[in-house]
Structures are given as structure tokens and as C-alpha cells.
Amino acid sequence: MRVEEISTRVNGMMARAWDDLETLVAYRSVAGGGQFPPEECDKAAEAVARMFASEGFADVRLVETSDGSKAVLGHRPGPPGSPTVLLYSHYDVQPPLDEGAWQTPPWALTERDGRWYGRGAADCKGNIVMQLTALRALADDLRVGVKFVSEGSEEQSTGGLAALVRRRPDLFQADAVIVCDTGNAEIGLPTATTDLRGALHVTMTVSALSSPVHCGTFGGPTPDPLNALIAMLAPLHSADGDTTIPGIEDTGEWGGVAYPEERYRRDAKLLPGVALAGTGAIADMLWARHALTVVGIDCPGVAVSAPAVQGSVRARLNVRVPHGSDVDVVWQALRKHLESSAPWNVEVRFDEVKRSQPFRSRTDGPAYALLAASMEQAFGRAMTTAGQGGSIPVCVALQESLPDAEIVLIGVEEPRCLIHAPNESVDPSEIERMALALALFLAGGAGGRTTDTTGE
Numbered sequence: 001m002r003v004e005e006i007s008t009r010v011n012g013m014m015a016r017a018w019d020d021l022e023t024l025v026a027y028r029s030v031a032g033g034g035q036f037p038p039e040e041c042d043k044a045a046e047a048v049a050r051m052f053a054s055e056g057f058a059d060v061r062l063v064e065t066s067d068g069s070k071a072v073l074g075h076r077p078g079p080p081g082s083p084t085v086l087l088y089s090h091y092d093v094q095p096p097l098d099e100g101a102w103q104t105p106p107w108a109l110t111e112r113d114g115r116w117y118g119r120g121a122a123d124c125k126g127n128i129v130m131q132l133t134a135l136r137a138l139a140d141d142l143r144v145g146v147k148f149v150s151e152g153s154e155e156q157s158t159g160g161l162a163a164l165v166r167r168r169p170d171l172f173q174a175d176a177v178i179v180c181d182t183g184n185a186e187i188g189l190p191t192a193t194t195d196l197r198g199a200l201h202v203t204m205t206v207s208a209l210s211s212p213v214h215c216g217t218f219g220g221p222t223p224d225p226l227n228a229l230i231a232m233l234a235p236l237h238s239a240d241g242d243t244t245i246p247g248i249e250d251t252g253e254w255g256g257v258a259y260p261e262e263r264y265r266r267d268a269k270l271l272p273g274v275a276l277a278g279t280g281a282i283a284d285m286l287w288a289r290h291a292l293t294v295v296g297i298d299c300p301g302v303a304v305s306a307p308a309v310q311g312s313v314r315a316r317l318n319v320r321v322p323h324g325s326d327v328d329v330v331w332q333a334l335r336k337h338l339e340s341s342a343p344w345n346v347e348v349r350f351d352e353v354k355r356s357q358p359f360r361s362r363t364d365g366p367a368y369a370l371l372a373a374s375m376e377q378a379f380g381r382a383m384t385t386a387g388q389g390g391s392i393p394v395c396v397a398l399q400e401s402l403p404d405a406e407i408v409l410i411g412v413e414e415p416r417c418l419i420h421a422p423n424e425s426v427d428p429s430e431i432e433r434m435a436l437a438l439a440l441f442l443a444g445g446a447g448g449r450t451t452d453t454t455g456e
């Protein structure tokens with residue numbers, strides 16, 4: 001098939017892409033946490049299953065994983081001897097956070113200024129729709145085998161799918177794995193993500209008293225666990241804002257695309273006049289170095305506070321870990337620092353420690369080369385590479401369990417999507433061009449043994 005023909009077919013599928021995305025966004029498929037009924041995840045999984053089943057996947061099924069989430073799996077075999085491509089996505093989403101901060105309802109796909117808004121519109125339901133659009137455009141002209149897996153608990157980092165991959169690698173066996181959960185470095189600039197930082201999540205509790213006491217009566221000699229926590233956390237950043245975990249070297253430099261400051265400031269929504277933290281280039285700090293963030297602290301909120309010294313406080317820390325660093329070593333170093341720096345002999349307890357190692361993909365194989373060519377055809381520009389600060393734990397499991405498969409990360413989640421934040425959105429032109437790139441990749445034989453014509 002010629003490029004123009006596939007492009008026309010993809011374009012003709014965009015109204016359906018809206019319909020499917022509208023259906024998927026309506027499910028409040030936040031896994032775990034108890035904020036939304038678990039049936040919402042089940043309904044989203046069943047909708048994904050139905051959508052792929054109607055594209056020729058005969059054996060679509062839901063498989064329960066070790067964390068209780070359900071992965072949707074399917075296989076559409078290709079002609080004998082043809083290669084197999086595994087398409088990855090996830091149907092669970094982040095909670096909407098502050099619903100009042102949304103300009104449109106988070107669970108109703110809404111078009112505004114040419115973008116489609118809704119929780120999961122980009123991450124990752126937009127990628128599910130992108131995959132479906134590519135498959136629909138090829139229809140019966142698909143000459144490779146395709147497997148797909150849509151995960152039900154990516155955002156919670158509970159590892160159910162990663163465990164299933166390790167236990168049943170046969171289900172996922174493929175020549176190429178296209179992980180559709182990232183995006184282009186900017187709209188219209190085709191980008192493969194080659195590096196994912198690993199992640200360490202730790203919840204810690206600091207206790208000094210068996211219950212809160214009045215700070216008028218007791219304030220002074222009473223060890224305040226919140227002060228202790230602040231003292232323990234403060235040394236983890238330098239005055240410049242670099243992450244400084246004692247014992248962890250942090251001088252990495254990123255070798256791919258640069259992240260221009262002006263765009264970064266816009267993407268990250270920095271207020272005018274506020275300086276960037278840290279001392280490296282932006283891409284170095286985002287993709288080649290560690291970053292520690294205190295993502296939550298439990299102590300009374302201002303509105304409900306009383307004049308009291310708290311008995312105990314809790315904090316959740318999140319450390320992003322770049323390629324070349326080991327998340328277990330980082331955890332040991334962090335733990336050693338926190339335990340040894342606790343003042344007044346306060347009690348420190350850690351729980352909910354979750355770890356995922358950093359990932360780097362191969363870029364020297366035939367699937368990567370064909371994908372780069374397909375992206376260039378779809379966008380009219382050469383493909384570049386970027387890293388991603390966030391982790392996708394299943395990538396490491398796939399890399400370890402399918403050592404011969406090439407894994408490439410692409411998707412519709414460009415920076416303006418504001419994934420995980422209020423007002424998440426997707427640019428439909430990114431869905432369309434990414435679907436075209438994926439369709440060209442599949443039509444071109446996925447870099448495997450069979451070949452098809454890929455147009456001019």
C-alpha cells in the first residue's frame with residue numbers, strides 16, 4: 001500500500017477515534033486507592049477488549065494479575081513466518097486530583113481550541129485509540145502478527161503486569177514491542193523515547209510522642225516530629241536545588257535532544273521570574289540525573305490545625321533514578337541518610353517501599369530503523385530521541401523476559417498534554433500522525449523477516 005492510501009484511511013478513522021476515546025475517558029478507571037468503584041476499571045477493560053475484538057483479535061481475554069488488576073490480552077496471528085509485534089498500553093488513569101481545577105469535566109471528552117480534554121485523553125487511552133486507528137487503517141492488509149496488552153494498574157506501580165510478564169513470557173513473545181505510553185518531544189517532532197528513569201517510592205513515619213500535646217503547655221523541650229522530618233529532608237537538596245543523596249554520584253549528561261529552556265518553562269508552567277532549580281542542562285537533570293521530590297506530608301492541614309505538637313508525621317518521597325544507577329543502591333543510601341540524620345532519637349519507620357529500575361532501549365535493530373523511517377514518513381521530519389523522567393515498570397520486565405525483542409517507546413503524550421495534571425488533553429493531529437506512523441511500521445513488516453511495500 002502507498003503512504004497516501006494509508007494516510008487517507010487513517011484520516012477517515014478519526015471520527016471513530018473520537019467516539020472510542022469518548023467511551024474510554026468516561027470510565028473512571030483509577031486503579032486502587034478506593035476513590036472510585038473498582039467496577040470502573042472492569043468496565044474500561046471490557047471496553048478495550050471489545051474494541052480490539054472487533055479488529056480481528058479472536059482470543060481477547062482479561063487476565064487477573066498478582067495485584068488484582070486485570071490485563072487485557074489479545075493475539076491476531078500473521079501469515080506463517082511473519083514477525084509478531086506486541087502493542088502495549090494501559091487503561092487505568094491517574095485520579096483527576098482537584099476537580100475544581102478542571103475547565104471541562106475530567107470524565108467527559110471535550111473539544112476546546114482543537115485539543116481533546118479529559119483524564120486519560122493522552123495517558124494512556126489516547127494511545128489505545130491511536131493503536132486501534134492504525135489497525136483499522138490496515139484492516140485485512142495487515143501482514144504481520146499483532147499481540148496487544150492493555151494494563152490495568154500502570155499508574156499505581158503495583159507491578160501486576162510486570163509479574164505476569166516474568167511468569168508467562170510466552171504470552172508476550174514478540175519480535176518487536178511498541179510501548180505506546182510516551183510522546184513526541186513537541187507537537188509534530190517525531191520522537192522515540194529511549195530512556196526511562198527508574199523510580200523509588202518510600203513512605204516514612206517519624207514519631208516522637210504517643211499523641212499530640214498542647215504546644216502552649218509543652219512546646220519547647222518537646223521533640224517535634226515535623227521539625228525532625230524537615231531536618232532529615234533538608235540535606236537531600238543543595239542550595240541550588242540539585243538532588244544530593246549522600247553517597248550517590250549525580251553528574252550524568254543526556255546525549256539526545258536538548259530541552260530548550262523557554263519551552264520547558266512553558267511546559268512545566270513556571271511562574272514568570274522563578275528560576276530553574278539545579279545546575280545541569282535541563283535534559284541532563286530530567287533524563288540523566290536523580291530527582292527527589294517530597295510528594296506528600298501527613299500532618300494537620302492549616303484549616304484543621306490546633307496549637308499542638310504532633311505525635312507523629314508521615315511523608316512520601318519519590319526518587320527518579322537515571323540509567324546507569326541502581327534503584328536498590330539508591331534506596332540503601334537514602335535509608336542510611338534518613339536513619340542516621342534523625343534528631344532527638346525520634347522513631348523512623350519506612351513502609352510502602354516500591355522500586356523500579358531505569359530502562360534504556362536498543363536503537364541498533366531493524367525494528368527501530370523501520371520505526372524511525374515510518375515516523376519520518378508520517379511527520380515529514382527525521383525522528384529524534386528523548387528520555388522520560390517517569391518510569392514504566394513493565395519495560396524492564398519485558399526487556400529481561402524477552403531478551404531478543406526490540407522495545408521502542410512512542411505515543412501521543414507530548415508535553416502540552418499535561419498528563420497526570422488537571423486539564424489533561426491530547427492533540428488529535430498527534431493521534432492521527434502517530435497512528436499513521438504505526439500503520440506504516442506494521443505495513444512495512446515491523447522490521448521482521450517478511451516485507452511488504454511501504455509506498456515510495
Ligand SMILES: [Zn+2]
Binds near residue numbers: 090123124
Ligand atoms: Zn501512562
